[in-house]
Amino acid sequence: MAPEYAMRGYLTDKADVYSFGIVLLEIVSGKSNTSIRPKEDCFYLLDWANLLKAEGKLMELVDSRMGPNFDKDQVMLTIEIALLCTNVLPSVRPNMSTVVSMLEGRLMDQKLILESSVSNAKMNSKENSDYQRLLANTNESQMLSMSVDFSLPASSTAASDLYPINLSTDYLESRL
Numbered sequence: 565m566a567p568e569y570a571m572r573g574y575l576t577d578k579a580d581v582y583s584f585g586i587v588l589l590e591i592v593s594g595k596s597n598t599s600i601r602p603k604e605d606c607f608y609l610l611d612w613a614n615l616l617k618a619e620g621k622l623m624e625l626v627d628s629r630m631g632p633n634f635d636k637d638q639v640m641l642t643i644e645i646a647l648l649c650t651n652v653l654p655s656v657r658p659n660m661s662t663v664v665s666m667l668e669g670r671l672m673d674q675k676l677i678l679e680s681s682v683s684n685a686k687m688n689s690k691e692n693s694d695y696q697r698l699l700a701n702t703n704e705s706q707m708l709s710m711s712v713d714f715s716l717p718a719s720s721t722a723a724s725d726l727y728p729i730n731l732s733t734d735y736l737e738s739r740l
Contacts, residue, residue, distance in 0.1 A: 566578065566579035566582035566583065566654070567582075567652055576654050577659070578654035578655075578657045578659075579654075580660065581649045581657045581658065581659065581660055581663065582649060582650055582651075582654075582657060584649055584660065584663065585645070585646040585647070585648070585649025585650035585657075586609065586610065586646075586650060588642055588643075588645065588646035588649065589609050589610065589613055589625070589643070589646045589650070590609065591642075592625060592626055592627065592639060592642055592643055592646070593609060593612075593613075593625050593626065593627055594627030594628075594629055594630075595609055595627075596609075597609040597610070610650050612625070613625055613643065613646070613647060614647070617643075617647060622640060622643050623636070623639075623640070625643060626639055641666070641667075642667065645663060645666050645667060649663060
């Protein structure tokens with residue numbers, strides 16, 4: 565759950581980006597973000613990822629069941645994108661079309677975007693207090709004006725879909 569939603573109960577267009585980042589971390593690590601363990605045994609996947617990043621050991625996040633048969637550069641890029649998506653500051657998170665472009669390798673300068681992220685693990689106390697003050701001073705009307713109004717299409721696809729649904733068996737078989 566995005567921090568701004570947990571703290572204020574308001575959804576922004578970046579809350580889904582945050583959730584997607586958590587899903588990416590779950591896929592790469594093979595671990596669930598939720599735990600049914602007692603509090604003392606509980607771990608948070610995002611905290612673990614940020615700790616590993618600070619220690620320079622992000623490859624330890626990768627699910628050991630993958631073995632050696634994966635592209636390390638692609639996995640590292642995926643983890644970095646996930647961490648960018650889960651940034652505490654919604655303004656730093658990319659929009660979903662940018663995330664898709666980065667994952668597909670269509671974004672021209674991926675390093676520039678990744679270097680512009682503010683690591684959650686390295687956020688200093690001044691930045692954190694500034695963020696908390698911002699949230700405290702943001703009233704309901706300001707938060708609502710930051711949200712995006714939209715309506716769902718009548719069908720499962722819309723004219724603006726970037727990736728139209730293709731249920732062709734030939735297409736599915738070619739993907740296997």
